[in-house]
Amino acid sequence: MKPSQYHSNRQPYNWLVYNIGDKFLEKYSKLYKGILVDLGCGEAPYKAYFLQYADKYIGVDWSKTLHNSAADIESDLNKKINLPDEYADTIISLSVMEHLCEPQVFLNESYRILKKGEYMVLQVPWQWWIHEAPYDYFRYTPYGLRYLFEKAGFKILSIEPTGVFFTTLFLKFNYFTLRFTRIRFIGVFLKLLLIPIWTLLQVVAPLMDKLDRQPILEAPGYFVVARKE
Structure with a gap:
């Protein structure tokens, strides 16, 4: 079972x-175990995947989410x-x-509710379009991520780019x-023309990325793994 198999945002263009x-x-x-807390879970598309490893899944999100919330705990x-220390x-x-x-409040609270010696896995975009406006505030470089995590008390184990230039x-x-597919009357026709192009670009992008010798600089986003010491 792939993690994003049932993700509603997975489309031909992305x-x-x-x-x-x-x-x-x-x-x-190998880091998923025990009580796994998904902060900002939205529709909880990864719940079934994580439960292959963890004993219990707790989704947390706020009441103003733009998704159909599947949260177990409502919290801003x-x-x-709204979870106890070292939970x-x-x-x-x-x-x-x-x-x-x-x-910073979010990472401080993540540190508080995480058990000592355990792990947080976080993904954020870097070079990505504004989405879910108006609730889209920041983009993070690897250096900004390290600063915020370490300020909260975490030890960074890795910061990895999710792809590079191409x-x-x-x-x-x-x-x-994709915007052109929303044009009235001709949008459906344009989409049929674009799908093969979208597919080809996504097939060749990882191959062309091998030409980039500085992958950290042009990433769509980053994955962070950090441990509570």
Whole structure:
């Protein structure tokens, strides 16, 4: 079972970003255990996947989510999270922190609810379009991520790019041309023309990314793995 198999946002123009995310989530699967808390879970598309490893899944999100919330706990992640100290064996947060106006509070609270010696896995975009407006506040470089995590008390184990230059470029092209499929009357026809182009670009992007010798610089986003010391 792939992590994003049932994700409602997986579409012909962006499946590459979900394939990349699947690769990282599977890479870190040995960290998922016990009580796994998914901060900013939305529709909880990864619940079944995580329950292959963890004993219990707890989804947390706020009442103003733009998704059909499947949260078990309602909590504003910009404030104190409605969970006790050292509650979680694992914390997951995917494409969430860019939507928080108080990211340091979020990481401080993540540190508080995580058990000592355990892990947080977080993914955020970097070169990505504004989405879910008006709740889209920040983009994070690897240096900004390290600063915020370490300020909260975490030890960073890794910060890895989710693709590099050509993945970034081609995904931007796909999202830009997606706008034309919404043109009245001709949008459906344009989509039929664009789908083969979107597919080809997503197939060749990982191959062309091998030409980039500085992958950290042009990523669509980053995955962070951090431990509570």
